[in-house]
Amino acid sequence: MKIGHPKNFWGGVMFAALGLMFAVIARGVTLGDKVLLPGYTMGTPARMGPGFFPFWLGVILVVLGVVISISAVATRAGAEGKLERFHRKPLLWVLGAIVLFGVLLKPLGMLLSGMVLIVGAGLGAHEFSLKRSLLLGLFLVVFSALVFVIGLKLPIPLCPELDALQSIGLCRA
Amino acid sequence: MELLHHLYEGFAIALTLQNIFYAFIGCMLGTLIGVLPGIGPVATIAMLLPATFALNPVSALIMLAGIYYGAQYGGSTTAILVNLPGEVSSVVTCLDGYQMARKGQAGKALGIAALGSFFAGSVATILIAGFAPPLAELALKFGPADYFSLMVLGLIAAVVLAHGSLIKAIAMIILGLLTGLIGTDVNSGVARYSFNMPELIDGVGIGTVAMGVFGFSEIIRNLELGEAREIFTKGVSGLWPTWKDIRQSSGAVLRGTILGSALGILPGGGPILGSFSAYTLEKKLAKDPSRFGKGAIEGVAAPESANNAAAQTSFIPLLTLGIPCTPTMALMIGAMIIHGIQPGPQIMTARPDLFWGMIASMWVGNFMLVVLNLPLIGMWVKLLTVKYDYLFPAILIFCCVGVYSINNAAMDVLLAALFGFVGYAFVKFQMEPAPLLLGFVLGPMMEENLRRALLLSRGDPAVFFTRPISLTLLIIAAGLLAIVMAPSIARKREEVFVEG
Numbered sequence: 001m002k003i004g005h006p007k008n009f010w011g012g013v014m015f016a017a018l019g020l021m022f023a024v025i026a027r028g029v030t031l032g033d034k035v036l037l038p039g040y041t042m043g044t045p046a047r048m049g050p051g052f053f054p055f056w057l058g059v060i061l062v063v064l065g066v067v068i069s070i071s072a073v074a075t076r077a078g079a080e081g082k083l084e085r086f087h088r089k090p091l092l093w094v095l096g097a098i099v100l101f102g103v104l105l106k107p108l109g110m111l112l113s114g115m116v117l118i119v120g121a122g123l124g125a126h127e128f129s130l131k132r133s134l135l136l137g138l139f140l141v142v143f144s145a146l147v148f149v150i151g152l153k154l155p156i157p158l159c160p161e162l163d164a165l166q167s168i169g170l171c172r173a
Numbered sequence: 174m175e176l177l178h179h180l181y182e183g184f185a186i187a188l189t190l191q192n193i194f195y196a197f198i199g200c201m202l203g204t205l206i207g208v209l210p211g212i213g214p215v216a217t218i219a220m221l222l223p224a225t226f227a228l229n230p231v232s233a234l235i236m237l238a239g240i241y242y243g244a245q246y247g248g249s250t251t252a253i254l255v256n257l258p259g260e261v262s263s264v265v266t267c268l269d270g271y272q273m274a275r276k277g278q279a280g281k282a283l284g285i286a287a288l289g290s291f292f293a294g295s296v297a298t299i300l301i302a303g304f305a306p307p308l309a310e311l312a313l314k315f316g317p318a319d320y321f322s323l324m325v326l327g328l329i330a331a332v333v334l335a336h337g338s339l340i341k342a343i344a345m346i347i348l349g350l351l352t353g354l355i356g357t358d359v360n361s362g363v364a365r366y367s368f369n370m371p372e373l374i375d376g377v378g379i380g381t382v383a384m385g386v387f388g389f390s391e392i393i394r395n396l397e398l399g400e401a402r403e404i405f406t407k408g409v410s411g412l413w414p415t416w417k418d419i420r421q422s423s424g425a426v427l428r429g430t431i432l433g434s435a436l437g438i439l440p441g442g443g444p445i446l447g448s449f450s451a452y453t454l455e456k457k458l459a460k461d462p463s464r465f466g467k468g469a470i471e472g473v474a475a476p477e478s479a480n481n482a483a484a485q486t487s488f489i490p491l492l493t494l495g496i497p498c499t500p501t502m503a504l505m506i507g508a509m510i511i512h513g514i515q516p517g518p519q520i521m522t523a524r525p526d527l528f529w530g531m532i533a534s535m536w537v538g539n540f541m542l543v544v545l546n547l548p549l550i551g552m553w554v555k556l557l558t559v560k561y562d563y564l565f566p567a568i569l570i571f572c573c574v575g576v577y578s579i580n581n582a583a584m585d586v587l588l589a590a591l592f593g594f595v596g597y598a599f600v601k602f603q604m605e606p607a608p609l610l611l612g613f614v615l616g617p618m619m620e621e622n623l624r625r626a627l628l629l630s631r632g633d634p635a636v637f638f639t640r641p642i643s644l645t646l647l648i649i650a651a652g653l654l655a656i657v658m659a660p661s662i663a664r665k666r667e668e669v670f671v672e673g
Binding site (some may be wrong): 006007008010011014015018019020022025026040041044045046048049050053055057058060061064065067069083084086087089090091095097098099101102103105106110116117118121122123125126127133136137140141144148152153154155156 | 351
């Protein structure tokens with residue numbers, strides 16, 4: 001069967017899946033008498049447990065997601081509803097670079113992890129030149145260090161976590 | 174008289190040299206980041222939030238107000254020059270503003286937008302000072318059931334007035350509510366949805382969500398679209414409109430201000446509705462409606478004034494009820510909480526310095542925008558001509574450092590990346606992410622009030638229908654839903670947004 005409005009269809013599927021996840025985690029999973037996932041206490045409406053509100057919200061989200069998906073099957077939307085391609089190149093490079101920045105920030109400091117971020121994200125752009133990325137990175141890292149660490153005095157580690165470097169005043173956040 | 178006294182008190186705080194300085198810096202930074210293509214006010218505020226951490230709460234809020242106005246104005250600038258609305262509320266500004274820019278009247282459009290906004294902001298400031306105290310008094314009479322219903326109304330109003338599919342917007346709100354519940358439940362101490370990660374026990378920060386959904390996903394989006402922008406920076410000189418322009422647009426500014434102020438007070442109404450209806454009204458009143466969409470100065474003046482008036486008066490529900498109407502307001506609440514201030518009816522009596530100082534600083538922020546910022550606009554506009562390949566790494570590193578420094582948590586950067594992916598999926602599925610942020614802020618508040626209301630009524634849900642305040646609010650909410658779902662109105666609504 002052909003789906004009339006794939007954008008809405010997959011959007012609905014996403015809502016339903018997320019709702020299901022929230023509801024199941026709140027409710028917990030038991031198989032026979034084996035508890036696979038404990039879940040949160042439901043309680044009664046008068047004495048609500050921590051599971052009550054999220055469980056029912058999750059259920060509503062599942063219902064809404066299913067309704068969106070079902071009505072998307074019946075709609076004839078034509079080109080309007082066609083799902084756009086997920087461009088993997090910018091998506092993976094940019095998000096990957098952000099994740100690397102987060103992982104490397106504490107052990108390597110902002111100067112180095114910032115360079116990784118900028119060169120990595122640069123690979124996701126249309127044109128990439130290593131020299132340009134390195135120069136831009138150098139400028140931005142120094143600029144950020146001046147503004148955030150020296151100007152605003154935010155406690156961001158600048159240098160790698162090495163004892164030898166920690167004796168340099170500027171490296172201690 | 175009391176009103177004047179309060180305003181005087183507020184200005185005494187806002188007009189210290191130090192606070193004027195922060196208002197100015199905030200305005201400048203806000204515009205600087207706000208003009209960057211693809212960075213709306215939400216992402217701007219989230220990015221600049223850490224810059225206020227070192228300040229005392231009053232100065233921090235004043236700086237935030239400056240950032241808010243700067244960002245809003247920066248958004249209008251991109252709307253006019255690049256035809257890229259940073260936020261839904263500046264969508265209508267694009268229509269005639271961009272056309273004016275194409276005719277070489279960009280400066281005039283930017284000038285009238287700033288002057289109109291300033292006039293609207295001044296009027297709205299007085300309105301806030303007059304309306305907030307009685308409303309806060311009313312709010313003190315609200316029980317948990319009333320609060321719950323009020324939030325339902327606010328959320329319904331927000332989706333009804335937003336554009337796009339109603340059901341998708343409601344689903345988005347619910348997803349937001351659920352995301353807001355991540356973290357420790359205050360009543361039972363159970364850490365919900367935190368997957369044994371210590372960083373999630375306190376929940377996800379609003380800055381993290383905003384940065385991911387509105388900042389990162391936008392960057393990826395821009396990278397895949399490539400550069401296809403047409404920018405008009407030539408006509409930016411000559412910012413001051415002539416007398417003829419002012420005469421021509423003064424009526425539009427006045428009507429926009431009135432309309433915007435009134436609609437801004439409604440929970441959920443806010444700038445979006447204000448700017449759309451002001452534009453529609455001008456078009457209806459014009460002798461020659463065909464000029465609209467082709468660079469009519471009223472078409473810029475009216476929505477920009479309305480937008481700013483509404484942005485200002487939407488502080489009324491925020492400050493008196495603690496309920497945000499727009500994603501930007503949701504972020505402002507987040508910022509206040511970071512600074513240890515819980516907005517709500519008690520704030521006015523508990524911290525009058527803060528309350529009135531902030532109201533006065535809104536005006537100061539607005540004033541700064543016209544006096545100091547407008548002459549500098551040519552400089553910010555140059556930023557628009559910088560190639561995106563140079564611009565986006567800068568945006569990215571500021572975003573990342575900003576997210577990290579909210580809690581000094583590297584985990585937040587990873588979470589923001591996750592939300593960036595989610596935001597990108599929303600774009601692909603054509604889903605407006607703004608309601609998510611509203612739900613996110615209201616999630617814990619709604620649960621808390623629902624619990625208390627049902628505890629007091631011993632589990633009887635009738636409490637929502639027997640209390641008069643709650644019943645009235647729910648009837649309004651149901652009415653709004655019914656109106657939007659009525660076929661004829663639904664068509665009309667489509668038309669308005671298609672026009673927009």
